[in-house]
Amino acid sequence: MGSLCSMVRWEPGAKERLQLAAITLFVERGYEQTTVQDIAAAAGLTERTFFRHFADKREVLFVGSDVYAATFVQGVAEAPEGAAPFELATAAITAAARDFFPIERRAWSRQRQAVLDANTPLQERELLKRAALSDALTAAFRERGATEADARVAAETGVTAFHLAFRQWIAEGEERPLLEIEQDVLARMAAFMPGAASVAPD
Amino acid sequence: MGSLCSMVRWEPGAKERLQLAAITLFVERGYEQTTVQDIAAAAGLTERTFFRHFADKREVLFVGSDVYAATFVQGVAEAPEGAAPFELATAAITAAARDFFPIERRAWSRQRQAVLDANTPLQERELLKRAALSDALTAAFRERGATEADARVAAETGVTAFHLAFRQWIAEGEERPLLEIEQDVLARMAAFMPGAASVAPD
DNA sequence: TAAAGTCATGTCAGTTCCTGACCTCAGGGT
DNA sequence: ACCCTGAGGTCAGGAACTGACATGACTTTA
Structure with missing residues (x-):
């Protein structure tokens, strides 16, 4: 049979x-x-x-979130020798943008995000993954010599910057590549801090 | 009967x-x-x-998280007239530290956090509340004239700063008041950003 | 080549979280 | 006296999980 x-x-x-x-x-x-x-x-x-x-x-909906996080960590590992924490964080999120979010994936990301946005339980899970990413990045920064406190600041700030850039990337009408938006967000964060690094105008 | x-x-x-x-x-x-x-x-x-x-x-375990968030927002509303986004964010988290986390509450916060730390579902819920707080703060900053993008940056950064300070506040052996730790974290974040505002040494 | 073991799946029973529908009965107002 | 409201009880049930055990193709080993 x-x-x-x-x-x-x-x-x-x-x-x-x-x-x-x-x-x-x-x-x-x-x-x-x-x-x-x-x-x-x-x-x-x-x-x-x-x-x-x-x-x-x-x-x-979150399988592969670990290899996704690994991309950030990999970005840190590949950063040049004497890089400051800020450059390490930048390396992490640019690596992720480059390896994980080419423009071809934007439509898919939008659809997925629409599902997440409509369901609180899914948002909770996403936030948890983001926290895990922060922890992983903190560890990576520590391995590059940062103190615990500085590593945490760098990781949280980096993840926040990435998140803000990502949300903008999939916003309706947005067409710039993620990398470009990341630069914009980082500049905006720098401008926000006192010591006010001057930023290129909008 | x-x-x-x-x-x-x-x-x-x-x-x-x-x-x-x-x-x-x-x-x-x-x-x-x-x-x-x-x-x-x-x-x-x-x-x-x-x-x-x-x-x-x-x-x-999260009742009253709304009035807790309201404290942050209240802090923004009470900030002086022409305050920059950074000062608004600072006002928010200092108000929360002052009104919600006196030293007497540290022991309770520690016990509560121990429960949260031991259970992933509870961490997820806490992260969700934090996200809600970010949204509330974003709205508050918008009402003070910030653009959407700047408001989001200020809110996310402020909430992150508060979170890092809070974790340190309840760390074992830590004895400084939350307000003082917040200043420390903010300074560390400023130092992290390029344009490197000089910070008091450790 | 037969026996033994592996591994992905199925089957089934049970617990816990959570919800809708309906019932109860004190207290307050009219 | 009457009804209404509000906080709580009772019951039935669905959906998310979990543990224990069964199955049978494929692989390894004797």
Whole structure:
């Protein structure tokens, strides 16, 4: 019994199928209106299997957030020898913009963000990931010789700058590349601080 | 039937009793090991009643976070007329330190933070409240004439500064008042930015 | 080549969080 | 006396998870 070929017990790529089914259903009918069972069924799998691949329902939208964070850390590691904390932070977020957010990905980022923006539980998870990123960056800065306090300041500030730039990047009508917006945000933050470094006018 | 006096159908202060029972049990046996039914029972109430007072299990630790945020906003409103964004942000976080975190509250803050630190779901909720605070501050800065972009930078930076200062305030062995630590953090952030305002040495 | 082991999935039962619908009964106003 | 409101109770149920155990193709090993 069983058909001609494909004597495989299970189609491969279960995790990816689940992710795809999830985002599709979330966009179609909303996050809350989508049950884990729905997702699993759409992927031809079981609810139990879903939870073997993802710690919880939200996590299906955040796989790969660790390699994403690694990009920032990598950026720090590749910064020139005697770089100051500010340059290290800049290196981190420019690396992320370069490796993770080319313009081709903007449409996808917008769609994803629309889902997140519509659901508080998802925002909570995203904030947690951001905090984890801060911690990872703090560690990276420490390895480059910064004190704990300075490393924390650099990490939090860098992540905030990235976040602000990212939000602007996916704002309606925005067309500049993320890298350019990051420069803008960093300048704005510098201008905000006392000691008021002069900034190029708008 | 029923005893002598106290013909009241329900003891007053249900919400407060629930909060107290919750934090007590969380400290005693941990957040996850405490069921909402446990909390309600300890307060002499029903699970259903718990959810009438708090949107979810986590929220019981975050009541009053709105008046807390209002303190920041109030600080902005009370700042002198022509204050720059940086001064407005400073006003916000110093007002919060003054009105909400006297040294007497440090022990309580430490205990509460210990519970939060031990439970990821609670951290998520706290981050969400912080994001809400950023939004409220952004609005406050806008009302003082800042552009949207500048208001966001000021708000995010201010909240970050406060957060870093607060964490230091409740760190083991730390004894300085929060206000003093805030000054320190702000100076550190200023020193971090290019244009390097000179800062008093450690 | 047969036995044994691995691993991804299925099945099932159970707990906890949370919600909607409806009921109860003190206290206050009319 | 009457009704209304408000805080709480009762019950039923859905959806998110978890643990324990079963299955069967593929791989390794004897």
